[in-house]
Amino acid sequence: MSFPLLTATAVLPALGAVATAAVPAARRTAAKWLALLVSLATLVLAAVVAVRFEPGGARYQLTETYEWIPAFGVRWELGVDGIGVALLLLTALLIPFIVLAGWHDADPSPSSPPRSSGGHPKENANNRWRPTQGFFALILMVEAMVILSFEATDVFLFYIFFEAMLIPMYFLIGGFGDRAHQGGEEAAATQRSYAAVKFLLYNLAGGLIMLAAVIGLYVAAGSFSLPDIVAARASGELEMGTNTERLLFLGFFLAFAVKAPLWPLHTWLPNAMGEATAPVAVLITAVVDKVGTFAMLRFCLGLFPEASKWATPVVLVLALVSIVYGALLAVGQRDIKRLVAYASISHFGFIILGIFVMTSQGQSGATLYMVNHGISTAALMLVAGFLISRRGSRLIADYGGVQKVAPVLAGTFLVGGLATLSLPGLAPFVSEFLVLVGAFARYPVVGVVATFGIVLAALYTLVLYQRTMTGPVKPELAKLPDLRVRELAVVAPLIALLIFLGVYPKPLTDLVNPAVRHTMSDVQEHDPEPEVEAAK
């Protein structure tokens, strides 16, 4: 039994979370550094995983299997395919930046004396409420659970962490809201808890319906092990009735569609991203939501190929609606973070589209999209966060001419925006174009409609940039400081990565292609042949 690498990647941040939470109240900075170190160490482990993983090799590698709850047929069964590795890397990569970006977000604000007991000086003395420690501990806890849900090849195991990650997320959203809020601390608090509850209820409802499906799956398949079930289905020794399969598919898909989020189940995202601090917003959209799309690719298609095909038309339509609808709403937003949220909804539409057009370009594109969208949104959102924390407002109208006073900030913001509108040469272009081609190859109309998304993306991004960064400088912004070293350290690597993956995505595609081949064989689909076999 070799070293349980995958388990380690998850256990490390979990322990880190506990340790961070245990740091005494006074030693706030220590907690921050601890969290940062842990996240970096996790990144290292993830890198090791990526190195040990052979793209050409077996479908699931570095597998580990321990009995956990035999009574439920649940095993601690981990394993990664290319897609898993890619997303594992993304997660492990983003968390350090999130930690670094959120460095001061959870410091007890001087204005409203420590977020604890409303003005009890006596109690503040022996106040045991430690927001900072909690904040970073929760982030690490989320990381651990997300990583596990990327690694789990046991449906039940996946489900457990899919659900459990809601709780720390919920506290992150509800407990550490965006200080830059119109309407004072009171309004902020109510809005925040509304957003948190909305987030939790949406996802919990989806998750519980999925629970029914999970149970149903066990009744139908007698096992939770994804590889076993897939193999059994392929070999035909496991027969699900058509209706059973469809119902189970719906149960799973619903949960993932809420998480993803797919129109019309998306409305929790803008609230959550708007109210949460920028790093947490990144955590939501760049990391946690990816679990949803990832799960569609791995579980919906893997477990219920027939039902997936059956549902494809509807899903495609919903995805298209998400793309256009999200983009249009992004244009209509007055709040920077909500704008980014709707943009993300549009992008998730692309991802889901890529997954369900059932072409290898589409699915590779979707997978790359998950990674690239993670990075690009992180870049854009974090810079936006830095901007917001400077001005103390989220309203686009409160900005203008920032480019003049803080050129570096504006520049990075622009690059993030260009990535969001998937400019060729930046990573998102590769994935978006693959998705479009993949879609077009099977459903030309769908492809064309989706292409409108790129125009709208340009619209909302450039409008945002124009209104905030260009034009005459607003007097309140005259003294706006440019990016600090810490902030630059967050943004620069992300941008570098965007450019690199845009010019040379080969490492990623090499990782993903075999996995996509497997998925395609799961759903027994082949890419449509080109009309003429061009003279190569």
Added chain:
Amino acid sequence: MENLIAPLIAAPLLGAAVLLCGGRRLDKAGHWIGTALAVASFVLGAVLFAGLLGRGAEDRTLVQHLFSWIPVEGFQADVAFRLDQLSMTFVLLITGVGSLIHVYSIGYMEHDERRRRFFGYLNLFLAAMLILVLADNYLLLYLGWEGVGLASYLLIGFWQHKPSAATAAKKAFLVNRVGDMGLSIAIMLMFTTFGTFAFTPVLGSVGETGEGTLTAIALMLLLAACGKSAQVPLQSWLGDAMEGPTPVSALIHAATMVTAGVYLIVRSGAIFNAAPDAQLVVTVVGAVTLIFGAIVGCAKDDIKKALAGSTMSQIGYMVLAAGLGPIGYAVAIMHLVTHGFFKAGLFLGAGSVMHGMNDEVDMRRYGGLRKYMPVTFVTFGLGYLAIIGFPGLSGFFSKDLIIESAFAKGGVQGWILGTVTLVGAGITAFYMTRVMLMTFFGEERWRNLPAASPDAPDVEPAADHGGVPHPHESPKVMTVPMIVLAFGSVFAGAFFGIGERFVHWLEPVTAYEHGHPPVSALTVTAATVTVMVIGVGLAWLQYGRRPVPVVAPRGSLLTRAARRDLLQDDFNHVVLVRGGEHLTRSLVYVDHTLVDGVVNGTAAGVGGLSSRMRRLQNGFARSYAVSMFGGTALLVAATLLMRAV
């Protein structure tokens, strides 16, 4: 030798990277670095050109395969470059004119504290443009295509503190995006049809697929071309693009980028040849734009906007020519090159004028400047003669060829197109003469300017420009490039045209075939010259003989429409902008009330149900007992019923 292609692109790219990431410490040397790298890439281009000349006409195609860009199942996109006569021509044009304009900018942007960044953007543009013309497949071309779009966005909006500039930049990018949609759809079509989008296989196997597909592809490519080359209906951005610094207008919006559309069409010639319907559309678009641009050019008082209109119209010529098929491709490119010379020269001249006139752009506030800036006057004048097709100068050769080819299209189409091009030539002569006269001749209107008068709100009070200007000649660093370009605009045409040197050079790529106009070439030439003279005469009658009012007269309906770009902007504003705003606003409402409302409604419903059910819990033990009793009764009844059924 093909290994030189990558460095050719890398040089300006490096410049861009260094200048943009370098930070303030490079402010001192920034412009020199930029210029040096631009020149370097020109030198490399020259070397390659020499190399090509050293080869036989047939194997003048170099391919450099760098690496595999996006390797995915059944999808191959490589970073590979292809240098043939066509791209070579462009390389020389881009790097040559580019370098000149770099030099020019050193002087022009001297007082701008963000000069380093400006040069960074210029280098970025060069790199992107080179990628565009050197790409070996359509996807990589797309990369360059959007790259130049980005550079143009950054440069148009270079003076971001001016809202007008920012808006113009955004507009340019968005309109181009619409065109890009066309390009990406075209690429998808190629992929699904041919399984690839590299030039050789696609263009090689055109014959194996139906005309319908090809027409679709061609039209999509045309859409892209319209966006980039400011052809109707996507031309609206070019006028506003003049918000950018003048060197930018010269390089990007006159000489190089806007001609990318022509390049795309010529490059995809094989597809268009197989899709005659599409070709017809191309010619129509070209013809319409030709007239459209010309008319706009006649009405504008802003010197740069007038030139922009002319650019539009000249590119219309090229597109029209490209639409003619093998007869026209080479001709189109030839006009493109010559136009590159004289239009760049004209813009630089305009820039020089503005430089000397405190950035005044309104020609009605010029006049009689020839004494004050002789070099500018001469170079500008040569460019002017070239563009109106004065016999012997470069414009004469290229435009004349286009007109011939138009007639040579044959049949009714031929006659129509030919006439249009002729008329266009006339109008060109008219508006260029107008510019010439208003700027360099007549009384010196700038001496006594009126204050802003309510009846003419578009007239800015002179105070804005720092009192009465003191027109003066620009420094050497600016005049030298102008001189060089003027040189080009004088002799390039003859050099290319005599003995059809140019078309033969391009023949291997664009398969030139000599057109046979229904009337002899001589007649056509004669007609052209006559029309040109008429145009000049009319212009002189209107602007030479009588003094030009400082405040623009109200003018005829057409004039007023032309001043507003023939109302196309208003149309866009009403239909797209307003409509879009309404759409988004209503959608926001829908999202909040409907989509969200459903969920909140459900929640509220459950809550209401809950509070209604609570009332049953009325605290009276006896009512609890009743419910128990009733429950028992139900239980019993149900059990018995179960047995009954």
Added chain:
Amino acid sequence: MNPVNYLYLAALLFTIGATGVLIRRNAIVVFMCIELMLNACNLSLIAFSRMHGNLDGQIIAFFTMVVAAAEVVVGLAIIVSLFRTRHSASVDDAALMKL
């Protein structure tokens, strides 16, 4: 006579008792109605015991009596304490907790 009739009687008594519980206010009376129900049960038990000819039913009846007695003890204790607090034995007065 036919023991079945005793069952009918028992059922009748039981119903009367139940109805009493539902309609009477005084806690004591309600309680007595419950006792009546218990006795109805006893009656039916005896009847059945007689029918089946074994003694189980009668034995249960004895147990029931004991239980009833115990209930009286507990019940009266509670009711009386309530009465002393509120000076009323009406079950409807004791309705502080609701909703």
Added chain:
Amino acid sequence: MSASAVHGLWTDLAAPAAEPIARIQAPTIEYAQLSPVLIVIGAAVLGILVEAFVPRRARHYTQLFVAGVALAAGFAAVVALSVSGYATTEAGIAAEGALAVDGPALFLQGVILLVGLVALFTFAERRLDPAAHGNRVDSFAAQAASVPGSDGEKAAVKAGFTTTEVFPLLMFAVGGMMVFPAANDLLTLFIALEVFSLPLYLLCALARRRRLLSQEAAVKYFLLGAFASAFTLFGIALLYGYAGSVSYARIAQVVEGTVKEVSPALAGTMGNDVLLLLGAALVTMGLLFKVGAVPFHMWTPDVYQGAPTPVTGFMASATKVAAFGALLRLLYVVLPGLRWDWRPVMWAVAAVTMVIGAIVAITQTDIKRLLAYSSIAHAGFILAGVIAAKPEGISSVLFYLAAYSFVTVGAFAVVTLVRDAGGEATHLSKWAGLGRRSPLVAAVFAVFLLAFAGIPLTSGFAGKFAVFKAAAEGGAAPLVVVGVLSSAVAAFFYIRVIVLMFFSEPTPEGPTVAVPSPLTTTAIAVGAAVTVVLGVAPQYFLDLATSAGTFVR
């Protein structure tokens, strides 16, 4: 009924009379197998004696000691029995067929004993209330007989009286509850029911604060309980009438028609299914009343709110365990032959219970009432497992009960800590910002709430999954869907409390969190520990439940 039958009857009765008296053989009692029950009941009796003879000052500790030791010993006995195989292989009927000593019985008795022990700690807590006149006071009335607010009460308080009788009462209740799921004939069932009900009625009335509510709760609980038990008894009578016996095995045989030597009378009644169905329905109703299933649930909120919180905790957990145990045995041992009749009905009951419990809870404003409704919803979930009518059903229910009871007792223990001037601050608005005041307590309570909500990695999830899985395998898929939907609704109000505790600013006059003695601390700690352990590593306990999952007949 024919004359001949009467004659036969006469002879039957006459026959034994002829026999010599000496031939009556004494019943055989398996003391070893009954030891858990005997120990607890014995301790209860001993407690009474303590009340009689031990001086007042020493009573509290003596009682605590006696009860604690007894419960521990009882648990030890249970463990010993199950280790020596009575849970599985040796399982058998004891005490002349009155009690079953088998897996479920022992498992549930064990659970009840542990819960009783934990509850005992909360009963004995004397640090929460401020000391009155220098002597520590627990949460029970100084003198139950004294009128609230009267001079008598003041005097009692001054004299430092405490109702130490609660300990024997608790022990009796525990004893009854232990017998309840083990009862193997209807008579024992009924007696056990009364034995654990009557002490509870009394305990409800003994609150120190808010005595009016307490007494009202007692009255309601008593009257309705008695009402229900009357129905139960009538049902028992009818079943007896149908089968001519109260022994589970016997009745089951009759129901399945596998009985030998059918007497003519039996033949007469056997044919009469109305007796059977009516009786079965009434007995079931009695049990449903105890588990608090809709529509027999209405006593739950009032009683839970009014009773002293430690009692509520004990009642909420232990009663459910005992009652569900009895229900399981009734349905699986006595009425399996009737499955096709009761399953659809129970389906309906379960569904309605889940839904109503969850929905009504949403708008509650009192934490104790909230938990009451949540307990109703949970009763529905457990019923879903009961309905499975498979071995998995039994074991899953056993596990759920174990998990649920500890969460509940722990949660109520936390409730006792949050206090303001008027005693416990049970109104939700008072809980605002608790997480800011004392993160630890709030966090623990949050854990309990999450367990109630069935979030993974808590015992609540494991249990919920177990019962739903069993139900699904038992072909009750729709019920599972209803279940998950209502748990989605239920999640809402658990979350609401968490929001209140953590995300809303504390009110200046908000409650304080009393620092408890080790007793309550232990209680809460145990609850939390079990919650987490059963959530993360439930395997051992699931195995236990599975191996204990077969009834003896």
